[in-house]
Amino acid sequence: MSIPEEEVGLLEDLVNDSVDHHGNPAVRASTGGWRSACLIIGVEVAERFAYVGIACNMITYLTEQIGQSTANAAVNVNTWSGTASTLPIIGAFVADAYLGRYRTILGSSLIYILGLGLLTFSASLTLMGSSEERKPSILMNVLFFCSLYLVAIAQGGHKPCVQAFGADQFDSDHPKERIARGSFFNWWFLFLSGGIAVSILVMVYIQSNVNWAFGFGIPCLFMVMALAIFFLGRKTYRYPKSHEKNNNGFVRIGRVFIVAFKNRKLISLKHSGQLDAGLFFKKLVRLSCFDVYLCVTRFLAKAMLLGEEGVEPCNNMDVEDAKGLVMLIPIWITSMMSMVPYAQYSTFFTKQGVTVDRRILPGLEIPPASFLSLVSISVLISVPIYEHVFLPIARKITKRPNGITMLQRIGTGMVLTCVNMVLAALVEAKRLRIAEEHGLIDKPDVTIPMSIWWFVPQYMLVGMIEVFGLVGAQEFFYDQVPTELRSIGLAFSLSSLGLSNFLSGLLIIVIDWATERDGGHSWFNNNLNRAHIDYFYWLLAASTAIAFFAFVFISRSYVYRRVD
Numbered sequence: 001m002s003i004p005e006e007e008v009g010l011l012e013d014l015v016n017d018s019v020d021h022h023g024n025p026a027v028r029a030s031t032g033g034w035r036s037a038c039l040i041i042g043v044e045v046a047e048r049f050a051y052v053g054i055a056c057n058m059i060t061y062l063t064e065q066i067g068q069s070t071a072n073a074a075v076n077v078n079t080w081s082g083t084a085s086t087l088p089i090i091g092a093f094v095a096d097a098y099l100g101r102y103r104t105i106l107g108s109s110l111i112y113i114l115g116l117g118l119l120t121f122s123a124s125l126t127l128m129g130s131s132e133e134r135k136p137s138i139l140m141n142v143l144f145f146c147s148l149y150l151v152a153i154a155q156g157g158h159k160p161c162v163q164a165f166g167a168d169q170f171d172s173d174h175p176k177e178r179i180a181r182g183s184f185f186n187w188w189f190l191f192l193s194g195g196i197a198v199s200i201l202v203m204v205y206i207q208s209n210v211n212w213a214f215g216f217g218i219p220c221l222f223m224v225m226a227l228a229i230f231f232l233g234r235k236t237y238r239y240p241k242s243h244e245k246n247n248n249g250f251v252r253i254g255r256v257f258i259v260a261f262k263n264r265k266l267i268s269l270k271h272s273g274q275l276d277a278g279l280f281f282k283k284l285v286r287l288s289c290f291d292v293y294l295c296v297t298r299f300l301a302k303a304m305l306l307g308e309e310g311v312e313p314c315n316n317m318d319v320e321d322a323k324g325l326v327m328l329i330p331i332w333i334t335s336m337m338s339m340v341p342y343a344q345y346s347t348f349f350t351k352q353g354v355t356v357d358r359r360i361l362p363g364l365e366i367p368p369a370s371f372l373s374l375v376s377i378s379v380l381i382s383v384p385i386y387e388h389v390f391l392p393i394a395r396k397i398t399k400r401p402n403g404i405t406m407l408q409r410i411g412t413g414m415v416l417t418c419v420n421m422v423l424a425a426l427v428e429a430k431r432l433r434i435a436e437e438h439g440l441i442d443k444p445d446v447t448i449p450m451s452i453w454w455f456v457p458q459y460m461l462v463g464m465i466e467v468f469g470l471v472g473a474q475e476f477f478y479d480q481v482p483t484e485l486r487s488i489g490l491a492f493s494l495s496s497l498g499l500s501n502f503l504s505g506l507l508i509i510v511i512d513w514a515t516e517r518d519g520g521h522s523w524f525n526n527n528l529n530r531a532h533i534d535y536f537y538w539l540l541a542a543s544t545a546i547a548f549f550a551f552v553f554i555s556r557s558y559v560y561r562r563v564d
Contacts, residue, residue, distance in 0.1 A: 084151070108154045204370045355528055
């Protein structure tokens with residue numbers, strides 16, 4: 001019996017594994033695509049405006065309003081940023097396992113608004129008490145930090161789910177939509193950078209020239225606007241089809257490891273030989289990625305055997321997904337190591353800018369934190385060049401639809417990071433040399449006769465690093481996990497950035513203690529003219545280079561998973 005042409009056309013126009021807001025199969029023509037993606041991008045632009053509006057100048061608030069030292073303020077900023085970037089793992093787990101991305105975004109937005117509201121209230125109390133005492137009371141500090149970490153918790157649910165939900169609007173089984181999804185990550189970052197640039201320029205000015213209460217209150221209003229935009233677009237979205245409990249991604253992949261462990265003494269016909277602990281660690285010591293992959297393959301393949309205890313074996317797809325997740329770990333670790341320099345852009349770069357001549361035009365002086373907008377401007381320039389110049393040339397050379405692989409893109413970002421740290425070290429050495437030549441070593445409040453324009457190249461390079469490294473990592477971790485775990489995939493990408501902030505904070509604490517303990521001057525001395533941040537930058541350049549070579553070694557053996 002033949003199927004009518006109308007029904008065939010309707011079936012072809014349905015999107016696999018997606019439903020509309022009524023729970024019916026999603027129709028390609030009326031749901032998803034760039035229309036829905038643009039709404040979601042608008043939501044994220046407003047959210048980034050709010051988050052960056054409080055984050056970009058946080059070190060100034062901590063040193064000037066709270067009264068912390070430069071090193072302590074940098075550690076606090078790194079710890080908070082690290083927490084905000086690591087918590088997405090928990091938020092993604094809640095979304096993928098229980099609530100779904102849409103509900104998680106709604107709930108996180110409400111917590112976001114609450115946190116920003118309390119932060120505004122805290123800044124208002126600090127302003128009212130500043131005339132009586134220089135430092136805020138302990139109670140005010142508790143309110144401030146609780147509000148700040150409430151924002152971090154909210155971002156933990158918001159950040160991975162919004163981007164994953166935006167990418168969900170494109171069907172990976174449709175050739176044109178799959179290419180469009182790759183472009184989505186680039187344009188997503190471009191518009192985010194535009195919102196970030198505006199936020200930095202506007203909010204830093206308000207915080208520096210009006211007051212901090214307005215500086216925290218305006219981001220709260222933008223977050224309310226983001227929630228309104230997201231809710232209004234609910235009828236146009238494609239929603240990932242919900243899975244039954246026994247088909248939950250965490251359950252089925254976790255079961256692979258449990259069954260494999262129970263069957264560890266059995267011999268797999270497909271992969272003969274047993275994997276004992278001694279063999280496994282010998283392979284690790286040899287640092288052969290292919291050997292480690294074989295070890296993991298042989299171990300997890302035992303999950304497909306019928307065990308003596310009568311445990312039902314796992315199917316091949318579950319085992320392959322489990323192997324794929326395990327092989328992401330080395331990529332994730334090397335990515336985290338290479339992102340440690342990223343934590344310096346909103347801390348030490350800003351504090352260095354305070355000490356130099358900040359006039360960009362005669363009579364026009366800008367706050368040092370405003371130079372962070374150059375990163376966004378660089379992204380605004382780099383993304384169109386990447387999309388319309390670099391990719392067409394790369395496609396002709398490599399004959400690949402995406403021009404270069406996702407791992408090649410991440411590796412390029414690592415190289416640029418290393419170059420940027422070398423450049424930053426050279427610029428800081430020049431700043432110290434000029435301070436010494438003019439007898440300003442012990443005069444930290446006197447402006448060093450060095451133009452802030454010397455810092456422009458390193459800020460512009462950060463934008464290029466984001467286009468290659470960060471966007472490449474986000475697309476890679478989204479693409480290389482099972483469909484129902486894609487929020488977790490993006491959370492992996494974000495967590496590498498978050499953990500790098502923690503690692504940066506730890507390095508600062510250890511180096512500060514080691515260089516100051518014998519009565520010497522700390523690399524992070526409050527008087528930056530006696531500090532040696534340039535040494536720290538050289539250290540980060542060396543560690544990034546090591547991470548890059550490890551990344552190249554691991555990537556050569558990586559096998560991309562098939563599209564679901």
